[in-house]
Amino acid sequence: MTQKSSRLPGFYKLPIAERLKMVADWAGLDETEQAVLTGRGLQAGQANMMIENVLGTFELPLGIACNFLINGRDYIIPMAVEEPSVLAGVSYAAKLIRAGGGFQTEASDPVMIGQIQVLDVPDMDAAIAAIAANKQKLMDLANCCDRVIVDLGGGARDIVVRPFPDTPVGPMLIVHLQFDTRDAMGANAINTALESLAPHIAKLTGGRTNLRILSNLADQRLATARCTIPADQLAVPGIEGRAAAQLIAEANAFALVDPYRAATHNKGIMNGIDPVVIATGNDWRAIEAGAHTYAARNGHYAALTDWHIDENGDLFGAITLPMAVGMVGGATKVHPTARVAMKILGVKSAPELAQIIAAVGLAQNLAAIKALSTVGIQKGHMALHARQVAMAAGAANSNIQAIANQLVTEKNINVNRAKELLAGN
Ligand code: MEV
Numbered sequence: 001m002t003q004k005s006s007r008l009p010g011f012y013k014l015p016i017a018e019r020l021k022m023v024a025d026w027a028g029l030d031e032t033e034q035a036v037l038t039g040r041g042l043q044a045g046q047a048n049m050m051i052e053n054v055l056g057t058f059e060l061p062l063g064i065a066c067n068f069l070i071n072g073r074d075y076i077i078p079m080a081v082e083e084p085s086v087l088a089g090v091s092y093a094a095k096l097i098r099a100g101g102g103f104q105t106e107a108s109d110p111v112m113i114g115q116i117q118v119l120d121v122p123d124m125d126a127a128i129a130a131i132a133a134n135k136q137k138l139m140d141l142a143n144c145c146d147r148v149i150v151d152l153g154g155g156a157r158d159i160v161v162r163p164f165p166d167t168p169v170g171p172m173l174i175v176h177l178q179f180d181t182r183d184a185m186g187a188n189a190i191n192t193a194l195e196s197l198a199p200h201i202a203k204l205t206g207g208r209t210n211l212r213i214l215s216n217l218a219d220q221r222l223a224t225a226r227c228t229i230p231a232d233q234l235a236v237p238g239i240e241g242r243a244a245a246q247l248i249a250e251a252n253a254f255a256l257v258d259p260y261r262a263a264t265h266n267k268g269i270m271n272g273i274d275p276v277v278i279a280t281g282n283d284w285r286a287i288e289a290g291a292h293t294y295a296a297r298n299g300h301y302a303a304l305t306d307w308h309i310d311e312n313g314d315l316f317g318a319i320t321l322p323m324a325v326g327m328v329g330g331a332t333k334v335h336p337t338a339r340v341a342m343k344i345l346g347v348k349s350a351p352e353l354a355q356i357i358a359a360v361g362l363a364q365n366l367a368a369i370k371a372l373s374t375v376g377i378q379k380g381h382m383a384l385h386a387r388q389v390a391m392a393a394g395a396a397n398s399n400i401q402a403i404a405n406q407l408v409t410e411k412n413i414n415v416n417r418a419k420e421l422l423a424g425n
Contacts, residue, residue, distance in 0.1 A: 006074035007098070008066045012088065023064055026076060027344040037062065041337040050334060062279060062337065063087040064344070067094035069102030070225075070359050077360055078341035079275035084384035085377070086271050089367030090360060096234070096370075097227040097363060100314065104226045105355035111157055111180050111220040112324060114190040116198050118173040118207040127173055127205035128161050134204055135159050141200055142177055142193040149189050154182035156193070157220075175201055178220055183350040185283060185326030190214045216289035216324070219297070223323035223354035225362045229315045236374045245315040247373035248307050248366070255303035265303050265365065266295055269319065272364025276357050280345070281331030281338030283324075287357075290322035305365050319362040323354035386413045393418030 004026060011019060016038075024034050032040075041057070048054040065077040065087055079087060097103060121127045131138070139156035149155060160176040177197060179190045194212035202209045234244035255265035270288060277284040295304050310316040327350050332338050347353045371377040386404035393415045395403045403421050407413045 004074055006066050006068050006076045007095075008064075008076070011064070011066055012091075019064070023076065023344060027346065029340065029343065033340045033343065036336045036340050042335055046334065046336070050331065060278070062341070065094065065360065065363075066091045067098050068356070068359065068363075069094075069098045070105055070356060072102065075346070075356060076344060077276060077356065078279040078344050079272075079360075080279040080337075080341075081271070081275035083271065084388060085381045086275065086364065088380070088384065089371070090272050090364045093363040093367040093370070096229050096366070097317075099233045100227060100229045102227070103359040103362070105224060105359055107223040107323065107351035107354045107358075108221055109157075109180050110154075110182060110184075110186065110324075110326075110350050110354075111178050112186045112190045112218055113215040113220055114177040114179060114194040115211065115213060115215050116175040116177070116194055116201050116209055117211040118175060118201060118205050118209050119169065119171075121171060121173050121205050121207035123206070124163055124165070124171060124173060127207060128163065130204040131159060131161050131175060131201070134200075138177075138197060138200060142179060142197050145192045145196050146189040149180075149182050149184065149186075152182045154180040154189075156180075173205060173207065176215075181326070181350075183327050184329045185286070185324055185350075187214055187283070187286075188329070216286050216322075217293045218286075218290050218322035218324040219294060221322055221324050221354070222320055223351070223358035224318065224320040225355065225358040226316070226318040227359075227362065228310060229317070229366075231309075231314050234315060234370065239374055242309075242313055244370070244374055245309050245313070248315060248369055249309055251369040251373045252303055252305060252307035255305075257302075259301040262295065262302050265305070265369070266291065268368035269304055269361040269365045271368070272360040273357055276360050277325060279338065279341040280325065280327070280353065281333075281335045281341075282326065283330070286324055287322075290324060294322050305362065307366075307369070317362055317366060319358055319365070321358065321361070323357055325353050325357060326350050327353055382413045383408050389413055389415055390418050393422055395422055 020034060044056050047057050060080045060082055062078060062080045065079055068075040068077055138159050142156040143150045156179050158178040162174040164172040177194060179193055181189050191214060198209040198212045231241035231245045235241040255262045274284045277287050295301050304321050305319045307317045326332060386407045387400055390400045390403035403418055406421055407418060
């Protein structure tokens, strides 16, 4: 069987129904799954079972990013996001990266960190020694709670102690449980393990335990994506490829040294990451928390990416960040649209999903900093944004595009002008 290609030229120009048919063929979606994408998504009754005080549901556009070639395999990527330019930008960047052979990615085992806070420890050194002497016993205890994960090969991997002799409330011993959660995001598994472990830790240390909760700085659960783009692919009118590569490397260097720029640079990365995390029913706040804390791991907040010119004069890019996503449990299995999104992705494991998301983040970042360092982002972005401006001014489906086109032609993309156009002025 020939491999499916994620190159879908002209996809963006098709009517929704034709796009849906293409994706349904690509991913083998049945009628029910297609209906989920066109309005039969999360129903109020299901939402009512997920959270409290439900009134209804909140919709976001769901689009498909094309052109992704990751470790030699084609993927099309479902992304839920409200911001124009994200899908166009990431698909364009994935096409450039494809020209250099696509992404190479890897992920660590899905090891989460859970923390137990211990206070009033009478003898810190003795407590640390007692935990070290009982490490295996503690890991066995931690494995008692989630037999499913343990039977699948997951479970406790290590116990690490971190003393904080000087805190506002006195000395504190923090005990880390490292726990492989397999294909689950694993918050519940690790929190349950921590709660069962805490009394044993208290007894061993002679202290008192307080918090028992996972850490979102999931730095034992990292995903990495890399790519190399031939310099000539980066040329734009008036800027030859090698020069464009240099401008992109300079943009990255700016975000490595300056946290004001790093915040925006990393926000652009999350423009790609969050929509996939959301579409797959994962916890995007956890991913955001992990990403930004990891970005500050060296004591100052910096870019999550590396872009530099390699020895051949081509542009090399890489990203590594925590990626605590799952594909079993939680909304990934309950939310009908997330289930369809997972089917479209066709991933087989949580680490595979993590790698795809890292690749999307890298591509999204490239789209942003390439535009910023060459033509600027406003030209392309505002043309796409014009449709939202026309809608905000009250344009109906039948005239949104015409009003948007006129705003672009006039180079005056604002709601007041859109209102004037609607009024026939
Ligand atoms: C806008 O949503 C994201 C950018 O600001 C990212 C960046 O500046 O790199 C364009």
